Amino acid sequence: MPKELSGDMNGQGLRVAVVVARFNELVTRPLLDGAVGTLSRYGVSDNDISIVWVPGAFELPVAAKNLADTGRYDSIICLGAVIRGETGHYDMVAGHAARGIGQVGVDTGVPTIFGVLTTENMEQALNRAGGKSGNLGSNAAAAAIETARLVQAINTG
Ligand code: INI
Numbered sequence: 001m002p003k004e005l006s007g008d009m010n011g012q013g014l015r016v017a018v019v020v021a022r023f024n025e026l027v028t029r030p031l032l033d034g035a036v037g038t039l040s041r042y043g044v045s046d047n048d049i050s051i052v053w054v055p056g057a058f059e060l061p062v063a064a065k066n067l068a069d070t071g072r073y074d075s076i077i078c079l080g081a082v083i084r085g086e087t088g089h090y091d092m093v094a095g096h097a098a099r100g101i102g103q104v105g106v107d108t109g110v111p112t113i114f115g116v117l118t119t120e121n122m123e124q125a126l127n128r129a130g131g132k133s134g135n136l137g138s139n140a141a142a143a144a145i146e147t148a149r150l151v152q153a154i155n156t157g
Pocket of ligand 1: 021023024055056057058059080081082083084088089090093
């Protein structure tokens with residue numbers, strides 16, 4: 001029989017950092033609420049959640065890397081909103097955030113979750129931050145729990 005590994009959704013005992021960009025806080029605040037609500041719903045204790053604010057999405061990777069290097073977190077969730085209509089350097093900010101967040105996970109082995117909205121306008125962003133298209137922060141929190149538990153399962157054989 002082949003062996004199958006997957007992460008379950010038991011958040012009890014998991015220590016999670018949520019890094020959140022202050023830029024476009026109208027969007028990122030509901031992403032944060034969605035993430036924390038979902039972590040709690042799956043059993044992550046408030047005492048095991050650290051919330052870390054950074055100026056913008058560009059700064060998410062460096063904060064995530066430092067958090068991962070402490071060894072104190074089972075997963076790191078990065079939340080931000082990059083809106084094309086409001087920036088000339090959309091591609092650079094969004095690209096750096098995506099590459100950097102991915103790199104932190106690969107380099108450290110700590111699941112580092114991409115919860116950054118990249119949209120054409122504010123309306124689309126709000127729709128995906130608790131509006132009619134769900135809440136990306138909540139999805140990111142579920143991914144954080146599942147991937148942290150998967151990594152535990154891999155490392156315990
Ligand atoms: N930061 C964002 O999180 N979203 C944006 O849409 C954005 N725009 O529009 O430029 C943005 N810029 C700030 C950037 O993330 C850095 O904080 C800044 O460049 C300082 O390094």
